[in-house]
Amino acid sequence: MLTCDQYHMPTTLPEALALWRAAPEGSRLVAGATDILPWAREGRAGHVHLPAMIDLSRIGELSGYAIADGRVRLGANVVYQQFLTDDTLRAHLPCMPFCSIWFADDQIREQATLAGNVVNASPAADGTPPVLALNGDIEIAGLDGDTVVRRSLAVADFLKGPGKTDLRPGEIVTALTCDSLEGYGGSFQKVGQRRSLVISSVCAVACIKTDPAGEVFEDVRLALGGIGPVPVRLTDIEDMLKGQRITRELIAEASSIPVTRVASRTRQDYRRTVVRGFVEAAIDDALADTGAPVPVPREREKSHV
Numbered sequence: 438m439l440t441c442d443q444y445h446m447p448t449t450l451p452e453a454l455a456l457w458r459a460a461p462e463g464s465r466l467v468a469g470a471t472d473i474l475p476w477a478r479e480g481r482a483g484h485v486h487l488p489a490m491i492d493l494s495r496i497g498e499l500s501g502y503a504i505a506d507g508r509v510r511l512g513a514n515v516v517y518q519q520f521l522t523d524d525t526l527r528a529h530l531p532c533m534p535f536c537s538i539w540f541a542d543d544q545i546r547e548q549a550t551l552a553g554n555v556v557n558a559s560p561a562a563d564g565t566p567p568v569l570a571l572n573g574d575i576e577i578a579g580l581d582g583d584t585v586v587r588r589s590l591a592v593a594d595f596l597k598g599p600g601k602t603d604l605r606p607g608e609i610v611t612a613l614t615c616d617s618l619e620g621y622g623g624s625f626q627k628v629g630q631r632r633s634l635v636i637s638s639v640c641a642v643a644c645i646k647t648d649p650a651g652e653v654f655e656d657v658r659l660a661l662g663g664i665g666p667v668p669v670r671l672t673d674i675e676d677m678l679k680g681q682r683i684t685r686e687l688i689a690e691a692s693s694i695p696v697t698r699v700a701s702r703t704r705q706d707y708r709r710t711v712v713r714g715f716v717e718a719a720i721d722d723a724l725a726d727t728g729a730p731v732p733v734p735r736e737r738e739k740s741h742v
């Protein structure tokens with residue numbers, strides 16, 4: 438059971454930051470609360486009593502998104518369901534609908550924020566590899582006296598290890614900013630212990646742009662989750678593919694490279710096998726999403742979005 442002495446619902450960022458700064462030790466921020474509630478459920482963390490909870494879900498500044506200068510700024514309260522239902526987000530962040538359809542279920546997707554997923558810093562978080570592939574930055578606010586001060590850094594630098602981030606005491610994440618990849622094809626692969634409502638063992642994301650004829654890789658974005666302490670971007674493999682003619686041999690060669698990067702402490706052989714197949718599948722599916730012909734198409738189970 439989760440209980441607390443005080444449950445705050447601020448409506449502005451300065452109010453939330455002041456509450457957070459003054460909150461007694463052991464207090465928690467919550468957005469969708471989909472990580473906190475299972476953590477606090479009896480049997481995992483036992484009975485949890487918090488001095489204060491600060492619910493960020495009513496803060497207007499943290500909701501919605503804006504697109505400018507080739508970047509999409511997602512307020513920290515943007516939830517997974519929006520990547521499925523909002524046509525503009527689907528067009529600008531083409532991997533996110535595929536990530537979202539594999540994420541939890543309808544109810545959780547309506548609550549779970551992408552920012553909360555990133556802050557939670559699970560090695561298996563589904564949302565983090567796409568954010569890395571989209572050159573994601575994280576925007577953070579804190580208080581200096583009564584003044585709101587802001588900073589921004591790459592999500593790749595924000596993540597320090599399992600459950601560890603660069604977030605400092607008193608700070609709140611306000612947004613994630615990602616490249617707009619309109620015109621790219623996207624895909625997301627995921628495997629876990631069961632078919633649905635599953636946390637990933639391994640996940641892979643791809644975003645691909647081809648030349649107008651669909652014969653050459655113009656741009657490639659690739660990232661993997663679940664293979665080590667933090668999700669990783671595969672920039673060397675992206676560079677190997679960019680500017681090259683699209684062939685089955687090239688895709689197969691590129692897909693074999695990240696196999697050596699599996700650094701998880703458990704099920705290494707299984708993960709290596711999965712990684713090779715997933716990078717290849719991610720590239721194939723993203724190519725198919727562009728409408729380009731996929732060399733020697735593969736027969737695989739597909740998610741439909």
Ligand SMILES: Cc1cc2nc3c(=O)[nH]c(=O)nc-3n(C[C@H](O)[C@H](O)[C@H](O)COP(=O)(O)OP(=O)(O)OC[C@H]3O[C@@H](n4cnc5c(N)ncnc54)[C@H](O)[C@@H]3O)c2cc1C
Pocket residue numbers: 465466467468469470471472473474475493513539540541542545548549550551552553554555556557561562563564608609610611634635636637
């Ligand atoms: C049934 C179920 C299925 C799930 N399936 C998946 C899945 O398929 N894939 C997956 O990756 N995860 C899954 N999860 C985990 C969870 O839903 C995600 O991690 C979710 O994105 C967390 O977002 P939230 O808004 O609910 O975070 P919360 O639970 O509210 O918070 C998570 C952490 O982030 C912090 N936080 C949240 N917002 C901010 C902010 N703006 N600034 C600073 N700190 C903040 C909180 O303090 C807390 O430490 C599942 C959970 C459940 C219960």
